[in-house]
Amino acid sequence: MTVIYGHRGAKGEVPENTLASFQQCLKHGVRRCELDLHLSRDGELMVIHDPTLKRTTGRRGKVVEHDAAELVGYDARKGGPEAVSPCPIPRLEELFQHCDFEHWQLEVKSASKVRAARMVEAIAELAERYKLTEKITVTSSSREVLGAxxxxxxxxxxxxxxxxxxxxxxxxxxxxxxxxxxxxxTLCTPERLLKAQKAGLHVSVWTVNEPALMRRLADFGVDSIITDFPGVAVQTLG
Incomplete structure (x- = not known):
């Protein structure tokens, strides 16, 4: 049975990585999500994909140059699907408070050794505080982050x-x-999938938005798909 993760919430339906996007994901009955984290200047975990603010908020500068209290005032619906109300950048803590997901993939982008250490320790502390340690996988392509x-x-x-x-x-x-x-x-061949599962890995495949591709990957036997359209995935995979 292939399970569904909402990509940055429901990125294809509601502006990505915003509380509204994660609530939309839950509305579809999808109780697993993937999101991206960066640290604010004052060390809080902020839910935003890019290291800079430009693409989603239209503002200049980097996430790390702003305090959390400023960042939560920035509207992050630029360049995403239409949204009537402002969609602020959330703190991870806010999502932990308001969203009842059964599993979270928290992606930490590449980081310096010092920042990687700060981020993984901040995640561990927050997860413990909200009793979510068992429901979290921290993901990264960065060796610094995985090493930390x-x-x-x-x-x-x-x-x-x-x-x-x-x-x-x-x-x-x-x-x-x-x-x-x-x-x-594109890297998910049946051979690689089988080998990974034999090695005890849960294989989560991204970003899968076409119903035909969802079906094909489910037939391959992937453990989960990450999609911008959790509603479409629920209709397609049942």
């Missing part, structure tokens, strides 16, 4: 995000003791 997870927060589940095949994703995932492999769908 292994070293500093070994109790958190880890996942490798693999976009390109130039490094053997299975080898890298094994090296960092990963539990999950988030695989770009």
């Amino acid at each position: 997870l292994q070293r500093l927060t070994p109790h958190l589940q880890r996942g490798l995000v693999a976009e390109y095949a130039w490094l053997d994703p299975l080898k890298v995932a094994k090296h960092y003791g990963c539990h999950l492999l988030a695989l770009n769908w």
Whole structure:
């Protein structure tokens, strides 16, 4: 049975990585989500994909140059699907308070050694506070981040995000003791999938938006798909 994760909430339906987007995902009955994290200047975990503010808010500068209290005042609906009301950048804590997901994939983008350490420790602390440690997998394509997870927060589940095949994703995932492999769908061959599952990895494939592709990957036997359209995925996969 292939399970469904909402990509940045319901990115195809509501502006990505906003509370409204995650609530939309839950409205479809999809209780698993994927999101992206960056640190604010004052060390809070903010839910936004890019390191800069331009694409989603139209503002200048980097996330890390602003305090959390400023960031939550920025409207993040630029360039996304139409939204009537403002959609602020949320703190991760706000989502933990308002969204009852049964599993979260928290993606940490590449980071310096110092920032990677700060981020994984902040995630561990927040997860513990909200009793969500068992419901979280922290994912990254960054070796710094995966190394920090292994070293500093070994109790958190880890996942490798693999976009390109130039490094053997299975080898890298094994090296960092990963539990999950988030695989770009173009890399998901039946052979690689089988090998990964035999190695005990949950294989989550992204970003899958076409019903025909959803069906094909489900037939392959992927453990989960990550989609911008959780409503379409529910209709397609039942």
